[in-house]
Amino acid sequence: MKSPFQVLLNLFPRPFLIQISLLLRPLLVFAYKGKTYKDPIDGKTFSKFLPYGYEKQRPNVLSPSTLSLERHRLLWLYLQQTDFFTLPQKVLHFAPEQAFYKRFKNLKNLEYITTDLNSPIADVKADICDLPFQTNSFDTIICNHVLEHIKDDEKAMKELYRILKPGGMAILQIPQDLSRAATFEDDSIVDQKERAKIFGQYDHLRIYGRDFFDKLRSIGFDVEEVDLTSELRDSEIDYYRLAKGEIIPVCFKHA
Incomplete structure (x- = not known):
């Protein structure tokens, strides 16, 4: 069964998803606050990152703050x-x-x-x-x-x-x-x-x-x-x- 993130990625155009994610970003930063992982781009830390992937979803890779991936x-x-x-x-x-x-x-x-x-x-x-x-x-x-x-x-x-x-x-x-x-x-x-x-x-x-x-x-x-x-x-x-x-x-x- 596909996760909600996979369904969104496959249903909606990427530019639309980017706009929505920018609006939701403050909520994601709050929901995932913690010290376990760090995004080096902005220096913020989190309890975990979000999953990401169109077909094979990778867990714990999408930063809640910058929306950066591993690369x-x-x-x-x-x-x-x-x-x-x-x-x-x-x-x-x-x-x-x-x-x-x-x-x-x-x-x-x-x-x-x-x-x-x-x-x-x-x-x-x-x-x-x-x-x-x-x-x-x-x-x-x-x-x-x-x-x-x-x-x-x-x-x-x-x-x-x-x-x-x-x-x-x-x-x-x-x-x-x-x-x-x-x-x-x-x-x-x-x-x-x-x-x-x-x-x-x-x-x-x-x-x-x-x-x-x-x-x-x-x-x-x-x-x-x-x-x-x-x-x-x-x-x-x-x-x-x-x-x-x-x-x-x-x-x-x-x-």
Whole structure:
């Protein structure tokens, strides 16, 4: 039997659910108050996090305050180890997440631009495969769980490489199954329920395997496969509710 959270995720469009969750957030923060787990993005602690997932629901992963998931908290912790919060830079953020949007926008060191084809909060409405930005435009690109939605992901990667400045950094997180050597795709599966069952979400086009990193390298990126969780104790991984072993693809363009 599906939980109420799964029913909501499958019944209503994501933008609507985001708006509702923002209204309910103060109640969630109060209902889940405690000291067991911590969201590093805002520093708040809770007795537990909420479950999340379209098909296979993951328990205790959705922060009541920032609405962040494991990947968001992992990225935040990684960025804290870089000069992202201090060095003046021009940043392009695809499909900006609520957990980051206002925080990044308020950083005085960033010239912060957001883009997406559909997001109501994106500054620039654009197709990731045909971006309206000049070559060598951005110091940093953040593209978190977008490429799995794109039919021609190789073309999208080439566009990301084109607009990144030499010496710039692109963080290109994706859903990953590192037990797979090769990325799995099957366009013959058209039923949304079946796609959700196989790919984890009805609008995902593939499950990325270990070859994802080499595909980025073939585009021209220098790729660092960052396993931040390997630097943390198990107790810390649990405290922040991270996915142990998740790799952050940190990509650089030759200077």
